[in-house]
Amino acid sequence: MIDVLYFAWVRERIGLPKERVETEAATVADLVEELVAREARYAAAFADISALRVALDQELAEFDAPLAGVREVAFFPPMTGG
Amino acid sequence: MAVRVQAAPFDPGTELARFAGDRTDVGAQVSFTGLVRDDGGLRHMEIEHYPGMTEKAIAAIEAEAVRRWDLKASLVIHRYGRLAPGERIMMVATAAGHRADAFAAAEFLMDYLKSRAPFWKREVTADGAAWVAAKDADEDALSRW
Incomplete structure (x- = not known):
């Protein structure tokens, strides 16, 4: 089980801020593929992966990063702080 | 080195007067304050963040600034x-x-907070609401460090 979090317009498109996902996905990209296959709202949120960022256990990561041992995955658009 | 992520307003004068404590080896203080800018029609701004990661990301950026420059104290407050x-x-x-050191570190902190701290701004106008898009210039700014 992995906690998957969504922020900003990713959260709006998927329609929820957080969910627990049962997955055997080896990498972030594999997890995205599983989510996209679920429902249209996931496909809409993940339509352009280059417009998204991912964090694994609250550290920025790449989409080809392995998920082994990871407890929390977060998807969000490029950050706009400051 | 301090990080505060909060909903409440803050007073820069008060913060500036106390963030370095009673140290007497400080010869220079630099501060930057960012305000909500209305370019026309803005009703309000909403800022979302990633509790937990936000504090960690800012602390890591601050630690990097301390590694690069000879800082006696630093403070980041983000609402x-x-x-x-x-x-x-x-x-x-x-x-x-x-x-x-104070000027360079302050600029470094600002550049990294813009695109490496998990905040997202949403602008609400009479026409509706829209997420603020990240600027290429903000990402490019990191390359100078």
Whole structure:
């Protein structure tokens, strides 16, 4: 089980801020593929992966990063702080 | 080195007066304050963040600044939630022996907070609401460090 979090317009498109996902996905990209296959709202949120960022256990990561041992995955658009 | 992520307003003068404590080896303090800018029609801004990661990411950016420059103290305050035009969003302050370190570290902190701290701004106008898009210039700014 992995906690998957969504922020900003990713959260709006998927329609929820957080969910627990049962997955055997080896990498972030594999997890995205599983989510996209679920429902249209996931496909809409993940339509352009280059417009998204991912964090694994609250550290920025790449989409080809392995998920082994990871407890929390977060998807969000490029950050706009400051 | 301090990080505060909060919904409440803050007073830059008060913060600046106390962030370096009673140290007497500080010869220079630099501060930057970011405000909600209304370019026309803005009702308010909403700032979302990633509790937990936000604090960690800012602390890591601060630690990197301390590694690169001879800082005696630093402070980052960043607000989230609903903010009206003119309200203060965030501030950074740096204290160093000399001004070059204080200026450079403050700019570094600002550049990294823009695109490496998990905040997302949403602008609400009479026409509706829209997420603020990240600027290429903000990403490019990191390459100078």
